[in-house]
Amino acid sequence: MNYLKPDLLEHLAAEYVLGTLKGGARRRFEQLMMESYRIRSAVWEWEQNLSPIVENIPDRPVPDAIWKGIEHRINPQTEPKKSTWKNLFLWQSWGALSTAFAVVLAVFISIQTPTEVEQSGQVAIFNGEKNEPLWLVSSSKETGQLSIKAINAQAVAVDNKAFELWMLPTSGQPRSLGLMPVTGGKQEMVLSPQLLSVLQSTNGLAISLEPLGGSPTGLPTGPVLYQAPIVEL
Amino acid sequence: MAEQAELMRLLQATAQGNQQSFQHLYELTAPKLYALCLRMLKSKEKSEEVMQEAFVKVWHHASEYHQDRGQVSTWLTSIVRYRALDRIRSQKPTESLDDDYDQKASDELGPLEWAIKGNEMNDLEACLDELNDQQKEAIVLSFIEGLTHQELTERTESPLGTIKSWIRRGLQSLKRCLAS
Numbered sequence: 001m002n003y004l005k006p007d008l009l010e011h012l013a014a015e016y017v018l019g020t021l022k023g024g025a026r027r028r029f030e031q032l033m034m035e036s037y038r039i040r041s042a043v044w045e046w047e048q049n050l051s052p053i054v055e056n057i058p059d060r061p062v063p064d065a066i067w068k069g070i071e072h073r074i075n076p077q078t079e080p081k082k083s084t085w086k087n088l089f090l091w092q093s094w095g096a097l098s099t100a101f102a103v104v105l106a107v108f109i110s111i112q113t114p115t116e117v118e119q120s121g122q123v124a125i126f127n128g129e130k131n132e133p134l135w136l137v138s139s140s141k142e143t144g145q146l147s148i149k150a151i152n153a154q155a156v157a158v159d160n161k162a163f164e165l166w167m168l169p170t171s172g173q174p175r176s177l178g179l180m181p182v183t184g185g186k187q188e189m190v191l192s193p194q195l196l197s198v199l200q201s202t203n204g205l206a207i208s209l210e211p212l213g214g215s216p217t218g219l220p221t222g223p224v225l226y227q228a229p230i231v232e233l
Numbered sequence: 234m235a236e237q238a239e240l241m242r243l244l245q246a247t248a249q250g251n252q253q254s255f256q257h258l259y260e261l262t263a264p265k266l267y268a269l270c271l272r273m274l275k276s277k278e279k280s281e282e283v284m285q286e287a288f289v290k291v292w293h294h295a296s297e298y299h300q301d302r303g304q305v306s307t308w309l310t311s312i313v314r315y316r317a318l319d320r321i322r323s324q325k326p327t328e329s330l331d332d333d334y335d336q337k338a339s340d341e342l343g344p345l346e347w348a349i350k351g352n353e354m355n356d357l358e359a360c361l362d363e364l365n366d367q368q369k370e371a372i373v374l375s376f377i378e379g380l381t382h383q384e385l386t387e388r389t390e391s392p393l394g395t396i397k398s399w400i401r402r403g404l405q406s407l408k409r410c411l412a413s
Contacts, residue, residue, distance in 0.1 A: 011405075014404040044302050047310075048304070049407065049411055051310045052356075052357040053357065053377060055265075058268060060264060070259065073289045130250065155292070159315065159319060
């Protein structure tokens with residue numbers, strides 16, 4: 001199918017904006033938008049054509065909770081103090097203080113789980129463009145447990161795409177550690193002894209943008225968007 | 234929504250990391266966009282979530298706006314609408330709507346009334362008026378409620394092929410009219 005045929009392009013762009021293009025057809029069209037400025041332009045033109053419809057919708061009072069939620073998500077330290085864990089977000093500069101954060105986290109873990117005082121592990125923090133924390137990844141050498149906590153990841157979510165986590169070994173190709181959560185609580189998994197061994201000799205972690213379900217090849221296929229050094233606890 | 238020049242100034246400041254300007258941008262545009270979410274999602278809770286997700290995206294991607302995207306209000310509307318459409322398409326058919334939503338919605342204007350309501354007849358409204366009622370209703374309902382072709386067949390009690398034809402021909406007519 002020649003998507004650049006003017007009539008077809010026009011029709012698909014209009015139905016995309018309208019929302020009646022859905023499912024696989026919508027996802028394919030979004031991929032084409034990424035590749036072609038002409039297709040993006042057709043979509044933008046239809047957005048401009050149709051958006052005045054919204055002007056006739058009567059305004060509605062907006063609940064205060066919406067702004068409070070936005071404010072917290074772009075500025076995590078605004079959340080009310082609830083727990084020691086959340087107090088850690090008071091740090092103003094995550095990039096500069098990530099090492100200090102790891103030390104504090106280690107202390108925190110030792111306080112919270114006294115039976116695991118002797119445990120050691122690793123931690124990595126992925127920051128966004130404005131140095132805001134997006135994900136916290138931590139692992140335990142003893143149990144092989146890998147924990148991933150999404151902090152502000154939803155803000156950088158890309159429609160119909162997934163974030164995949166990779167180890168960057170000192171030699172050899174990247175190794176996948178699975179898909180990153182964008183919302184919700186902590187995601188936990190237990191690494192095989194082999195993967196845990198690779199993790200011990202890894203310089204850093206990276207996150208690439210992949211199709212839903214993850215890389216089809218076992219290696220990164222999309223752009224590497226985020227990297228983070230690993231800090232030993 | 235507010236004047237475009239003011240929205241542009243606020244968006245530019247937002248792109249520089251000015252949170253006060255971002256809040257002002259939100260306050261000026263949220264009442265309309267929240268109303269759109271309610272119309273599409275028919276749930277206060279989901280509308281609040283979609284508004285939060287959309288505006289967090291605006292905060293992080295403000296610098297990606299450019300004039301080819303149209304007016305600032307168009308760009309904001311698109312971000313909110315696409316997020317709401319994603320939410321609609323991903324929700325289970327069994328998910329219930331807010332108990333108190335239908336009553337409020339029934340007080341609002343229907344799609345045909347909206348299309349002809351504006352005191353200031355803009356180009357789109359004039360062109361929508363050139364469509365027949367079925368074409369106009371199918372397009373406006375899709376846009377403001379996020380209805381699929383299948384849902385439109387149920388709403389209008391018309392066959393799928395007819396719905397697709399109304400939309401296709403209606404969009405073609407709109408395009409010709411807006412270009413003239």
